[in-house]
Structures are given as structure tokens and as C-alpha cells.
Amino acid sequence: MSDPAHAVPHPVLVPGSPVADSPPQVLDRREGPYGEAVLRRRGEHFEIIANGCFLMDTSDGRSERLLVDAALAELDGRPSPSVLIGGLGVGFSLVRATEEQAWGRITVVEREPAVIDWHRGGPLSAVSGAALADPRTEIVEADLVAYVRGGAGERTFDALCLDIDNGPDWTVTEDNGGLYSPAGLAACRERLTPGGVLAVWSAQPSSAFELALRNAGFTGVRTEEIPVVRGVPDVVHLARKGA
Structure with a gap:
């Protein structure tokens, strides 16, 4: 599991935007060889979370x-x-x-x-x-x-x-x-x-x-x-x- 000190906050979302106003929807959650992996959808974008640590999303790239x-x-x-x-x-x-x-x-x-x-x-x-x-x-x-x-x-x-x-x-x-x-x-x-x-x-x-x-x-x-x-x-x- 990851060290909580390594956790990164979610990206800054502009209040009032469709993404910011959309609660995340969990599409899949699995326990894998390295801990928990979660795929979420927030509005039209996807997010990957590993052991509670935000990794990346599809909002920019x-x-x-x-x-x-x-x-x-x-x-x-x-x-x-x-x-x-x-x-x-x-x-x-x-x-x-x-x-x-x-x-x-x-x-x-x-x-x-x-x-x-x-x-x-x-x-x-x-x-x-x-x-x-x-x-x-x-x-x-x-x-x-x-x-x-x-x-x-x-x-x-x-x-x-x-x-x-x-x-x-x-x-x-x-x-x-x-x-x-x-x-x-x-x-x-x-x-x-x-x-x-x-x-x-x-x-x-x-x-x-x-x-x-x-x-x-x-x-x-x-x-x-x-x-x-x-x-x-x-x-x-x-x-x-x-x-």
C-alpha cells in the first residue's frame, strides 16, 4: 500500500464547471498485486486512483x-x-x-x-x-x-x-x-x-x-x-x- 504522505490531492476543478459539479462514478474497483486500483468517471473524464492516491485523469494530458x-x-x-x-x-x-x-x-x-x-x-x-x-x-x-x-x-x-x-x-x-x-x-x-x-x-x-x-x-x-x-x-x- 502507498504511504499516505505520498497522496496527491485531486486536480483543481473550476467551480461551476460540469466536471466540478459531477460526483465521481466508480466504474471498477479491484484489489491487485500492488493494492487497490479504481477507475472513476467524473463528468466526461476518467480518473485512475491507486491505493487512495490520485494518479491521473483525462482532463488535460x-x-x-x-x-x-x-x-x-x-x-x-x-x-x-x-x-x-x-x-x-x-x-x-x-x-x-x-x-x-x-x-x-x-x-x-x-x-x-x-x-x-x-x-x-x-x-x-x-x-x-x-x-x-x-x-x-x-x-x-x-x-x-x-x-x-x-x-x-x-x-x-x-x-x-x-x-x-x-x-x-x-x-x-x-x-x-x-x-x-x-x-x-x-x-x-x-x-x-x-x-x-x-x-x-x-x-x-x-x-x-x-x-x-x-x-x-x-x-x-x-x-x-x-x-x-x-x-x-x-x-x-x-x-x-x-x-
């Missing part, structure tokens, strides 16, 4: 799209680059990747069977149905931390686009913290091809994580911001593996 767009831009026209998307979520990152013909193999690693089911014939298929049918797309049901640490001989990717938490400083479960540790970042480097890009989504900037990326041997570390209605911006942390 700009930062989830930036996650894959910024990674592709960093690859400087590399032909048919492969991408690993960590976390299926509401499907925005996957959909954005399949909209861009420049991407080659698109692998999505998602550990929650419920989330995969919601996309495969469930309510979220309205978002991701075409993306799942794209021949470049592969869905892997696995824990991302364990998958990245698969060891020598595992396949590599030109880009890792990771969005499994509310950020390096705000993990959904304690085990996810290992992804942002020195050993976890070293494993990410091993999963990248020379010159490959690591992109990590976060609900807030983290100078400590930027330093951790540099200490792990990444170069070109920088942060792109997406303003939100209130509070600190969403960000994508970007870093490159040496050629």
Missing part, C-alpha cells in the same frame, strides 16, 4: 504527451527509434507515440492488470483503442522497476519515457523509489542505446533528481515545464546516455 515528444526531439532524427513507456495510465503517452510515425517499436510496461483491462475492451479503450491496434505497440504486464533491472542481455531502447509515480519525490508505492536510486538510474542507463534519452514525468520540479541524474553519469540534464491552473508546474526531466 499535455505533460504526458510532452514526455514522448521531448524524448523524440532529443534523439535528433534517429531513424525508427524504439521507446519504452513506463506506465500505461490513461493512455495519453502511448497514443501520442503512435501518432508520430517516426517512432519504431513502442513497448509499454504496466504492472496493474486492471489498467490493462480498462484499455483492452474497457472504458479507456475509447482513448487508446487505435493505439493498441498499432502494429508497433507491445504491452508488457510487469513491474517497471524489475523490468528495467532485468540484467545483462536484455533488449535496449533509444528512449525510456517513465510515468509511474507523481514524481521521483512522490512515489505511489515504496518499492518504486528504487527506480530513482543510484542503482535504479544505473539500470536505466544500461537499458538505453548509446546516445539514448531518459525522460521522467513529475508533478513538480526536483533539483535533487537533476543532481541524481548527473551523478548517475547522464549528460544534458534539463527540465521542461508545463504550467497548471494553480501551483507548481508539471515537468519532464530529460537526460542522455553518453554516445
Whole structure:
């Protein structure tokens, strides 16, 4: 189960809007291998809740799209680059990747069977149905931390686009913290091809994580911001593996 200190409040909803005035409707609630997963509808939008912690909804998605767009831009026209998307979520990152013909193999690693089911014939298929049918797309049901640490001989990717938490400083479960540790970042480097890009989504900037990326041997570390209605911006942390 997640630490209550990691819980993030629901997105700011403008009073009087249809979404704000609509009570959430629970579409599915399951106990999975990592705790409780809930899919809700609020007005016309879907929300995913894990162990009582709000993860994401379908009301915006700009930062989830930036996650894959910024990674592709960093690859400087590399032909048919492969991408690993960590976390299926509401499907925005996957959909954005399949909209861009420049991407080659698109692998999505998602550990929650419920989330995969919601996309495969469930309510979220309205978002991701075409993306799942794209021949470049592969869905892997696995824990991302364990998958990245698969060891020598595992396949590599030109880009890792990771969005499994509310950020390096705000993990959904304690085990996810290992992804942002020195050993976890070293494993990410091993999963990248020379010159490959690591992109990590976060609900807030983290100078400590930027330093951790540099200490792990990444170069070109920088942060792109997406303003939100209130509070600190969403960000994508970007870093490159040496050629």
C-alpha cells in the first residue's frame, strides 16, 4: 500500500464547471498485486486512483504527451527509434507515440492488470483503442522497476519515457523509489542505446533528481515545464546516455 504522505490531492476543478459539479462514478474497483486500483468517471473524464492516491485523469494530458515528444526531439532524427513507456495510465503517452510515425517499436510496461483491462475492451479503450491496434505497440504486464533491472542481455531502447509515480519525490508505492536510486538510474542507463534519452514525468520540479541524474553519469540534464491552473508546474526531466 502507498504511504499516505505520498497522496496527491485531486486536480483543481473550476467551480461551476460540469466536471466540478459531477460526483465521481466508480466504474471498477479491484484489489491487485500492488493494492487497490479504481477507475472513476467524473463528468466526461476518467480518473485512475491507486491505493487512495490520485494518479491521473483525462482532463488535460499535455505533460504526458510532452514526455514522448521531448524524448523524440532529443534523439535528433534517429531513424525508427524504439521507446519504452513506463506506465500505461490513461493512455495519453502511448497514443501520442503512435501518432508520430517516426517512432519504431513502442513497448509499454504496466504492472496493474486492471489498467490493462480498462484499455483492452474497457472504458479507456475509447482513448487508446487505435493505439493498441498499432502494429508497433507491445504491452508488457510487469513491474517497471524489475523490468528495467532485468540484467545483462536484455533488449535496449533509444528512449525510456517513465510515468509511474507523481514524481521521483512522490512515489505511489515504496518499492518504486528504487527506480530513482543510484542503482535504479544505473539500470536505466544500461537499458538505453548509446546516445539514448531518459525522460521522467513529475508533478513538480526536483533539483535533487537533476543532481541524481548527473551523478548517475547522464549528460544534458534539463527540465521542461508545463504550467497548471494553480501551483507548481508539471515537468519532464530529460537526460542522455553518453554516445
